Amino acid sequence: MQIPLFHTVVSWILKKRKYQIDMFIENPIDVQNEVLYDLLSAAKDTEIGKKYDFTTIKNYESFAKHIPIQKYESVQPLLERARKGEQNIFWPSKIHWFAKSSGTTNAKSKFSPVSDEAIEDCHMKAGKDMLCLYINNNEDTEMFKGKGLRLGGSSAVYENNDTYFGDLSAIIIENLPFWADISTAPSLKTALMGEWETKMEAIIQETINEDITSLAGVPSWMLVLLNKVLEVTDKENILEVWPNLEVFFHGGINFNPYRKQYEKLIPSKKFKYYEIYNASEGFFAIQDKNNSSELLLMLDYGIFYEFIPMDKYDCENSKAIPLQEVELNKNYALVITTNSGLWRYLIGDTIKFTSINPYRIKVTGRTKHFINAFGEELVIENTEDALKIACEKVNSVITDYTVAPIYMDGNKNGAHEWMIEFKVPPKKIEEFTNVLDNTLKLLNSDYEAKRYKDMTLAMPKVHQAQEGLFYNWLKQKGKLGGQHKVPRLSNNRDFMDELLALSVH
Numbered sequence: 001m002q003i004p005l006f007h008t009v010v011s012w013i014l015k016k017r018k019y020q021i022d023m024f025i026e027n028p029i030d031v032q033n034e035v036l037y038d039l040l041s042a043a044k045d046t047e048i049g050k051k052y053d054f055t056t057i058k059n060y061e062s063f064a065k066h067i068p069i070q071k072y073e074s075v076q077p078l079l080e081r082a083r084k085g086e087q088n089i090f091w092p093s094k095i096h097w098f099a100k101s102s103g104t105t106n107a108k109s110k111f112s113p114v115s116d117e118a119i120e121d122c123h124m125k126a127g128k129d130m131l132c133l134y135i136n137n138n139e140d141t142e143m144f145k146g147k148g149l150r151l152g153g154s155s156a157v158y159e160n161n162d163t164y165f166g167d168l169s170a171i172i173i174e175n176l177p178f179w180a181d182i183s184t185a186p187s188l189k190t191a192l193m194g195e196w197e198t199k200m201e202a203i204i205q206e207t208i209n210e211d212i213t214s215l216a217g218v219p220s221w222m223l224v225l226l227n228k229v230l231e232v233t234d235k236e237n238i239l240e241v242w243p244n245l246e247v248f249f250h251g252g253i254n255f256n257p258y259r260k261q262y263e264k265l266i267p268s269k270k271f272k273y274y275e276i277y278n279a280s281e282g283f284f285a286i287q288d289k290n291n292s293s294e295l296l297l298m299l300d301y302g303i304f305y306e307f308i309p310m311d312k313y314d315c316e317n318s319k320a321i322p323l324q325e326v327e328l329n330k331n332y333a334l335v336i337t338t339n340s341g342l343w344r345y346l347i348g349d350t351i352k353f354t355s356i357n358p359y360r361i362k363v364t365g366r367t368k369h370f371i372n373a374f375g376e377e378l379v380i381e382n383t384e385d386a387l388k389i390a391c392e393k394v395n396s397v398i399t400d401y402t403v404a405p406i407y408m409d410g411n412k413n414g415a416h417e418w419m420i421e422f423k424v425p426p427k428k429i430e431e432f433t434n435v436l437d438n439t440l441k442l443l444n445s446d447y448e449a450k451r452y453k454d455m456t457l458a459m460p461k462v463h464q465a466q467e468g469l470f471y472n473w474l475k476q477k478g479k480l481g482g483q484h485k486v487p488r489l490s491n492n493r494d495f496m497d498e499l500l501a502l503s504v505h
Helices: 003-026 028-042 047-051 060-066 072-083 116-137 168-174 178-182 196-207 219-233 256-265 380-394 429-443 445-454 469-476 494-504
Strands: 097-104 107-114 147-151 158-160 163-166 212-217 247-250 272-279 282-286 295-297 303-309 332-338 345-356 359-366 397-406 415-424 461-464
Touching: 003 028, 003 116, 028 060, 028 303, 028 332, 072 097, 072 107, 072 163, 072 345, 097 168, 107 116, 116 168, 116 247, 116 272, 116 282, 147 196, 147 219, 163 168, 196 219, 196 445, 212 219, 219 247, 219 256, 272 295, 282 303, 282 332, 380 397, 380 429, 397 469, 397 494, 415 469, 415 494, 429 445, 429 461, 469 494
Parallel strands: 097 163, 147 212, 212 247, 247 272, 415 461
Antiparallel strands: 097 107, 158 163, 272 282, 282 295, 295 359, 303 332, 332 345, 345 359, 397 415
16 A cells, blocks of 8 residues: 555544544543443453452442452462463453563562453554544644654563463554554564664664654653664754654653653654553553643543542552542542453552543552653662662661662663662672662563663662761751651652752752
């Protein structure tokens, strides 16, 4: 199919979907209730459906009463059985895909089920909706006259007991429809390469002479790629390589720290940025307006949403509320029930509603301390365990600590910056840092991937704080005693910069 004709046909197909999106915008609660009843009906004869007696659930109140809120550790035994080939445990159709992501307290990695229904009715549908919303907002787009450059994660797929696991991006690429495959770059073979350094080189060689009109990927990884493109081509900016580039679809981490660098790499006021909100467990929201920081909550993807007010959050013991009860500008923990068989599952993200007509959201963080500036999903359990091991190996003792990201700057990689106050300092801070870094790699597969050959994350930078630094910092803020604590992990540099400034005096 010739590209101009392809552009016309695909644009027409995607625009038709806008009518269905308008329908759930106008009838959000009815659509969500229908999703819930369809999920319960589909799974009533599964092991979970029988355990919680799905056939007797007739409304939301009954649903919330019958089924407990659950986190990953609670459902992990069922997922492990499914990964060994058992079926009809929590979803009726065969589950043969599992999306691998960063781990929890009890596991280096976690595996989320991805059913055929989720691939088709959630992830693929969302990919088309992303394009649909963009096209409807930009009638003059010529995006499909060229190709979209997709940059997934470490995309190798592995087989285990007749089931398959890998990054969600690999699973999606493996299941792309033909029209999406012919309109994107790099090739399927290159996109699924597992070794990042070789993959980057192959992507550049395949795409520098293509007419790339859109980008899609995680901002930190895409930034690495674009800087390497400039190195290879010896150009000043990306528009000299791809003059028809018009939009970057991004998600996975906070984009704000990277915005100025992108504006320098792509110096055009017409260039657009579109944010998406997806995870291994599902696709949840899409930016539906130009130049907006709000995301439209997508209500007809086979996902039923609940929300726990963070001021009343108590993990699995919390009381959730349905969509119709949410309030504006209030932090909620997200709870999902999906067409992959996750039932009242605590995903770990927090969001707030910026609009309720339609329902638009912003992602505000995680339910626990974390750093995810580069997609590494470093949680406090990782840092606590790593510090314990490092201290034991080098015979040191820690009083207090905090960690913050060092953001990428041009070709300079990002890193984690640690401020540690020792009661018993290590003899060599370099040895301590090496042990800490290597232990974090063992505990967290996403951190390990980002540290691979220093491609995204460089070696951690560890400061040995002077005695009393954290005490003085808390005192300065009027936060001595009581429930006040040193924030261990932060996704921005506010605390670290204050400590660095204080440590100078």
